[in-house]
Amino acid sequence: MEKTAIKGGEFLIRDTDAQDIFIPEEWNEEQQMIAQTCKDFIETEVFPHLDELDSQKNPDLMPSLLDKAGELGLLGTSVPESLGGFGMSFNTTMLVSEATGRGYSFAVAISAHTGIGTLPILYYGNEEQKQKYVTKLATGEWKAAYCLTEPDAGSDANSGKTKAVLSEDGKHYLITGQKMWITNGGFADVFIVFAKIDDDKKLSAFIIEKSFGGITMNEEEKKMGIKGSSTRQIFFNDCKVPVENLLSERENGFKIAVNILNVGRIKLGAGSLGGAKESITEAVKYANERKQFGKSLNEFGAIKHKIAEMTLKVYASIGAHYRAGQNIDDAYDKFVADGMEPGPARLKSLEEFAIECAILKVHGSEVLDYVVDEAVQIGGGMGYSADGPFDRGYRDSRINRIFEGTNEINRMLTIDMLLKKAMKGQLDIMGPAQAVAQELVSVPSFGDDGDEALFAKEKKVLKNLKKAGLMVAGAAVQKLMQKLGDEQEILMNLADMLSEGYVAESVLLRVEKLVSMRGEDACQVEIDMARVFLHHAVDVAVASGKEAIFAFAEGDELRLMLMGLKRFTKIEPMNLKDARRRIADYVIEKNEYPF
Numbered sequence: 001m002e003k004t005a006i007k008g009g010e011f012l013i014r015d016t017d018a019q020d021i022f023i024p025e026e027w028n029e030e031q032q033m034i035a036q037t038c039k040d041f042i043e044t045e046v047f048p049h050l051d052e053l054d055s056q057k058n059p060d061l062m063p064s065l066l067d068k069a070g071e072l073g074l075l076g077t078s079v080p081e082s083l084g085g086f087g088m089s090f091n092t093t094m095l096v097s098e099a100t101g102r103g104y105s106f107a108v109a110i111s112a113h114t115g116i117g118t119l120p121i122l123y124y125g126n127e128e129q130k131q132k133y134v135t136k137l138a139t140g141e142w143k144a145a146y147c148l149t150e151p152d153a154g155s156d157a158n159s160g161k162t163k164a165v166l167s168e169d170g171k172h173y174l175i176t177g178q179k180m181w182i183t184n185g186g187f188a189d190v191f192i193v194f195a196k197i198d199d200d201k202k203l204s205a206f207i208i209e210k211s212f213g214g215i216t217m218n219e220e221e222k223k224m225g226i227k228g229s230s231t232r233q234i235f236f237n238d239c240k241v242p243v244e245n246l247l248s249e250r251e252n253g254f255k256i257a258v259n260i261l262n263v264g265r266i267k268l269g270a271g272s273l274g275g276a277k278e279s280i281t282e283a284v285k286y287a288n289e290r291k292q293f294g295k296s297l298n299e300f301g302a303i304k305h306k307i308a309e310m311t312l313k314v315y316a317s318i319g320a321h322y323r324a325g326q327n328i329d330d331a332y333d334k335f336v337a338d339g340m341e342p343g344p345a346r347l348k349s350l351e352e353f354a355i356e357c358a359i360l361k362v363h364g365s366e367v368l369d370y371v372v373d374e375a376v377q378i379g380g381g382m383g384y385s386a387d388g389p390f391d392r393g394y395r396d397s398r399i400n401r402i403f404e405g406t407n408e409i410n411r412m413l414t415i416d417m418l419l420k421k422a423m424k425g426q427l428d429i430m431g432p433a434q435a436v437a438q439e440l441v442s443v444p445s446f447g448d449d450g451d452e453a454l455f456a457k458e459k460k461v462l463k464n465l466k467k468a469g470l471m472v473a474g475a476a477v478q479k480l481m482q483k484l485g486d487e488q489e490i491l492m493n494l495a496d497m498l499s500e501g502y503v504a505e506s507v508l509l510r511v512e513k514l515v516s517m518r519g520e521d522a523c524q525v526e527i528d529m530a531r532v533f534l535h536h537a538v539d540v541a542v543a544s545g546k547e548a549i550f551a552f553a554e555g556d557e558l559r560l561m562l563m564g565l566k567r568f569t570k571i572e573p574m575n576l577k578d579a580r581r582r583i584a585d586y587v588i589e590k591n592e593y594p595f
């Protein structure tokens with residue numbers, strides 16, 4: 001655990017010691033075995049059936065794959081042993097998400113079942129509900145779906161119209177309404193359904209068994225990708241739900257929905273990166289085999305550039321996920337040590353790092369989109385062929401930026417949550433932001449202090465990047481006050497600065513720790529990746545920072561802030577092309593994503 005545990009969002013104003021973070025190179029033997037089991041399962045049970053799954057001709061196929069995953073224990077990783085699961089750490093369950101994330105539609109089905117389908121009951125159910133449902137969900141005997149979205153209530157989830165009315169004898173709620181885009185809808189036995197009781201303003205949550213009756217559904221949705229995943233519109237018509245199936249308390253549904261999505265978000269990021277690794281492997285294999293102009297594709301600089309960029313983005317992003325995952329586990333351990341029950345402790349630890357969860361959902365899903373797009377490009381015509389190895393990944397990737405909160409909503413949430421923490425006094429952002437504003441009008445100290453330690457210079461760049469973020473955010477808050485919420489373009493800019501900075505810091509810390517474990521000579525490629533990624537983060541800070549400053553500042557203030565931005569985004573030039581070639585050559589030699 002970190003010396004004084006870091007708080008959620010605090011990375012912006014606090015340095016972290018490399019030794020205090022978890023890095024993926026530290027997975028123990030058991031965790032590696034779990035990941036291998038998942039990978040083997042995907043390879044032997046899922047990959048041979050991908051076309052059949054996508055054809056949707058056999059509706060029993062996906063549930064039967066989930067049954068097999070259940071037999072292997074893959075559905076119970078988050079569930080405590082007392083409820084028939086394995087009670088693994090949060091980070092280990094993220095590793096499972098990453099390893100199953102290679103499974104295309106199957107990845108969506110398993111993550112909906114184990115995540116948004118099971119966790120509401122696990123975290124918010126009473127003992128009876130947990131015994132009745134979670135035990136069956138952990139083994140796969142029953143399958144779950146999560147019904148929040150409605151035709152007119154998507155991002156604005158609390159505006160749903162589904163109604164719950166108490167029956168005259170007071171024993172049942174009668175639920176009526178329409179839910180849309182429900183993953184696993186076609187075969188689920190249990191539905192977590194969000195509805196408003198009477199004229200309540202806020203949602204309540206219910207556990208509904210298919211056998212309760214009053215449930216009908218449309219045919220499977222025709223989708224751009226993840227075609228093998230069941231997605232249905234579901235109609236509840238006076239569906240009779242016993243009162244004891246209200247989950248948690250009346251009007252607590254929106255909170256449940258949001259908190260469960262926090263868990264889903266960071267896992268979605270990890271799963272996306274599992275898919276991205278698969279895609280890189282396919283692309284590198286293809287580049288190694290295909291010849292044009294008498295040469296392998298892998299000899300062309302333009303292709304090397306792609307392979308390096310794909311790899312280093314995944315490497316940086318996945319490290320950030322497990323850094324945050326460990327922070328969540330550490331916070332959980334502390335809450336439990338302080339006497340909190342495991343369920344609430346898990347939720348509180350996730351809530352604490354909700355900013356990082358939102359950042360990483362966006363980052364992981366956008367890295368995946370970048371990777372699958374470049375994989376298609378490396379494939380050329382074969383990249384575009386439905387018979388080649390790339391098209392499914394390309395089509396299946398796109399959904400990740402839409403569900404579990406669209407990436408726009410998550411970007412806004414990132415800044416909103418940060419500012420709320422600041423306003424509640426949980427995070428002192430305005431103090432450091434004011435200090436940066438002061439620094440702007442002081443004379444800059446130039447020159448090098450001669451520190452030759454690995455990443456000494458890069459860490460200064462990172463420190464300055466944080467200052468750039470604080471400068472722009474602080475000035476935007478001061479200038480626009482309450483109106484900042486309406487200036488979404490600026491919120492997007494701030495979120496991008498923040499997230500790229502977080503991931504850049506994570507990759508520097510990961511590699512620094514790795515070097516301390518293996519020595520510098522053994523980590524040359526990783527050092528290159530960290531340095532190139534830092535350059536990206538600087539580029540994003542320059543572009544997004546400028547956009548934001550132009551949007552709210554003018555005259556002297558504008559000029560001063562632009563000077564500040566220039567000062568805080570200085571980075572020593574390096575030959576990025578050569579660094580990328582070294583990275584690409586390493587990956588090309590390994591003929592797969594090698595980290």
Ligand SMILES: Cc1cc2nc3c(=O)[nH]c(=O)nc-3n(C[C@H](O)[C@H](O)[C@H](O)COP(=O)(O)OP(=O)(O)OC[C@H]3O[C@@H](n4cnc5c(N)ncnc54)[C@H](O)[C@@H]3O)c2cc1C
Nearest residue numbers: 146147148149154155181182183402403404405406408409
């Ligand atoms: C394949 C698939 C599976 C799904 N599975 C499930 C499931 O299992 N359970 C479930 O409950 N839901 C599920 N969903 C629904 C999904 O979560 C929603 O589609 C998503 O939240 C977006 O809602 P929407 O489609 O209504 O889009 P809208 O909310 O209409 O958004 C459209 C666009 O407008 C933007 N936008 C919306 N509001 C704002 C705002 N305030 N400011 C700025 N921009 C905004 C969005 O970012 C987006 O770009 C699934 C969807 C799909 C496609």
